[in-house]
Amino acid sequence: MLRSKSLDRDSYNSGDWFNRLDFTYNSNNWGVGLPPKQKNEKHWPLIRPKLADPSFKPQKNHILAAINNFLDVLQIRYSSPLFRLMTANAIQERVRFHNTGPSWVPGVIVMSFEDGHRGVPGLTQLDPNYSFIVVIFNASPSEVSFASPVLRARAFQLHPIQAMSSDEVVKSSSYETSTGCFTVPPRTTSVFVEYR
DSSP states (O other), X not given: OOOOGGGOSOOTTSHHHHHOOOTTSSOOOTTSSOOOHHHHGGGHHHHHHHHHOGGGSOOHHHHHHHHHXXXXXXXXXXXXXXXXXXXXXXXXXXXXXXXXXXTOOTTEEEEEEEOSSSSSTXXXXXXXXXXXXXXEEEOSSSXXXXXXXXXXXXXXXXXXXXXXXXXXXXXXXXXXXXXXXXXXXXXXXXXXXEEO
């Protein structure tokens, strides 16, 4: 809901004035006043101009977009048991990180989940729908392209939840089979799946 608490760094004892939730999504409680003195006063010079700037206040469409994106992430999490591995051993068998080493791309995490198909011998199948999943977190302010020979020549496509999302930005994420190159927009998390 983009709840702001008007930049109160510790709102535990701040009451409803700073902790209010608006389930009509018209407001995120931004700019209701300077947060309490006890834990925030030294930051007031930084906080005051931001609270007064109307460009920092999200509109209802921003709040709704955040909610819809969060719901998409929850649906993606429950779309595969690979996102809910229960033991350290299961994680170590199936999860790999690809953006590592001297040629790493800053601000980007690339992880994959493999599920008993063409990869690790003896790996049991957990997911009836997907044999391989790649998640790319692009925290940078620019679009990134990431290629890996390990991920080349596969049949990845954007997760169907994201392909049907109301978020037009994530829909521009792509994968090129011949090069194994993923392209992800700025500040976006994209999930790619390979169907069985």
